Amino acid sequence: MSRNADLVALLGWEARREPGLSWDDAEEHVGFAFPGDFKELLGTFGTGVFDHVVEVISPVEDEESLDVFFSDVYESREFDGLVQWGKAGRCTLFWRTDGEPDQWTITWCDAEFAEWESYDGPTTAFLFDLLTGKISSRLIDFTPTPKPGFWPD
Template structure:
């Protein structure tokens, strides 16, 4: 039973009223319980406990000019906040200047486009790989050989969906939403097909960069 108080009606008579407190029920969807003023990147920082204050400096103008397209804004925020490394030891970001072709988004895009063109490959069927507009641009890979791409459709990179497949590319999963939202859901949503929340109760980011870098 809730607490009681007294109220006065228009005819000046006194009546007893019950005060009912409302309680918000947590959602089954982790994303639904986000703070209204935080960003997906902020939420990833919180869920991983990332406490490294230094931001990584990236020459985005040079990287985007070389790739031939602008890149999603929150992907660039992730790269600047976290740098080169992997979430939960599983989901490894590709970013400019990573130090290896496999981890450098620019070098990997160039190499993959050249390889696909030289081999006339149908490996990504029904899609094709970048650089042509509307094709696949890989931005992250996993320790289990799952691969994640943006489908570069439309002029606004922030609206690009993510496409995911295993190394055989036998089937594709599409995820509409921002890049950082995708990462957050992988970490926190047990129903996500590539979820790490099925295996870990706590989450982390493992940096591949040296303290001096």
């Protein structure tokens, strides 16, 4: 279930981003389909940082962003079944790619790849729950603020 509308309301966000590339082109380039809520999220926010903690790079922003995203995906292939989609402080954020893309869950690890935590839900729900304090993580150093923000790149 997408929480994109809840994120828009929480962050007071009004802008919509027009991608430079199509999702079909990006999916062909990386070799897999993206979750629908991730596409919706990036169609609204694009590349940027959520409340100084979660950095997301849109693979459809432009050719450079697609190359950066693909490089991160290529590097994360050493972890079977995981695809990197962002960073949270010193943590790397992945999708656990079991099943269909809209059923993927979120997992993250510390900088040394020694400790791991997971969230059973899509990207937009993870972001909303993190920003509102519903996720407690010993790995992501984050204290929710009363008025979270988003800073586009």
